[in-house]
Amino acid sequence: MKKNVAIFLIGLVFFLGLTGYALFRELDRESDKITSSISGVIQLAPGIGAGIVKTDLAYVLLYEPQTLQLVATSLIRTFVPPITFQVGQENAFEGVTLQGSYRMLVVTDKNRDFVAPARGEVIGDLSKPIPLGTEAYQYIINRPFRQFPRELLASGEVASDNSASSIQGTISVAPELQSSVEATDRVIVMLFDPNKGRPAAIKIIPHFHAPQKFSIGASDAMPGQQLQGAYSLRILTDKNNQPFQSVEGEIVGRSQELVPLGTQGLQFILDQPYIR
Numbered sequence: 001m002k003k004n005v006a007i008f009l010i011g012l013v014f015f016l017g018l019t020g021y022a023l024f025r026e027l028d029r030e031s032d033k034i035t036s037s038i039s040g041v042i043q044l045a046p047g048i049g050a051g052i053v054k055t056d057l058a059y060v061l062l063y064e065p066q067t068l069q070l071v072a073t074s075l076i077r078t079f080v081p082p083i084t085f086q087v088g089q090e091n092a093f094e095g096v097t098l099q100g101s102y103r104m105l106v107v108t109d110k111n112r113d114f115v116a117p118a119r120g121e122v123i124g125d126l127s128k129p130i131p132l133g134t135e136a137y138q139y140i141i142n143r144p145f146r147q148f149p150r151e152l153l154a155s156g157e158v159a160s161d162n163s164a165s166s167i168q169g170t171i172s173v174a175p176e177l178q179s180s181v182e183a184t185d186r187v188i189v190m191l192f193d194p195n196k197g198r199p200a201a202i203k204i205i206p207h208f209h210a211p212q213k214f215s216i217g218a219s220d221a222m223p224g225q226q227l228q229g230a231y232s233l234r235i236l237t238d239k240n241n242q243p244f245q246s247v248e249g250e251i252v253g254r255s256q257e258l259v260p261l262g263t264q265g266l267q268f269i270l271d272q273p274y275i276r
Contacts, residue, residue: 045141052079055110057114060091063102063104070093072091073244098132107123172267177251187204187235188202189205192231234255251273
């Protein structure tokens with residue numbers, strides 16, 4: 001009897017120890033998440049948002065204060081303000097380590113292409129630098145989305161594409177990954193700055209029908225970016241309306257060499273699972 005009690009007590013102590021350790025790890029992880037992120041509430045200015053519906057998405061974007069390079073993006077799937085948000089290291093682009101302060105922008109999305117304005121979409125101001133670790137930040141969306149803030153625009157003109165300022169080609173899928181592709185998948189075509197490892201241009205194709213023709217160029221450049229030279233090309237499928245977070249079944253292809261603007265007839269293969 002005493003032996004059974006002793007075994008039970010040892011098991012109980014072991015279980016409590018594991019539970020305590022798991023709780024400690026979770027608290028530690030949550031503490032790290034808070035110190036490497038910005039969180040708070042998104043609200044609407046009076047008279048703004050009559051066109052917002054519950055199917056709208058919203059993107060929370062972080063920019064470097066000096067260069068205004070986009071470094072992180074967080075998706076809110078059902079935008080019903082006022083609504084809480086959190087954006088930080090887990091939303092940063094591959095290879096980017098966040099530190100210090102960042103400027104934030106929030107824009108809603110109806111057409112599943114947050115770069116291109118659509119009727120009923122709204123946007124706020126580009127914030128002053130906000131230190132990582134900030135909680136309870138109040139962000140106000142205050143106007144219809146017609147264009148990005150002037151600070152992010154390289155010029156007042158809309159860029160247009162021609163053969164010299166774009167990359168064009170055809171996307172296909174490796175045979176062993178064909179079963180991962182669904183008709184409802186979107187295709188995300190991205191040009192990455194070879195020096196900074198951050199997207200310089202993004203093109204969203206609503207539906208994927210391989211072999212899929214594509215073109216990406218000056219008109220797809222991120223606000224504040226002027227395309228020139230050669231870029232790393234990354235193309236991936238998107239099943240969850242979150243281009244920068246992977247889910248099971250998404251696939252990707254990455255160019256092995258830099259692709260110069262003006263490239264035509266590029267044959268590009270999606271050849272590996274997309275895992276972040």
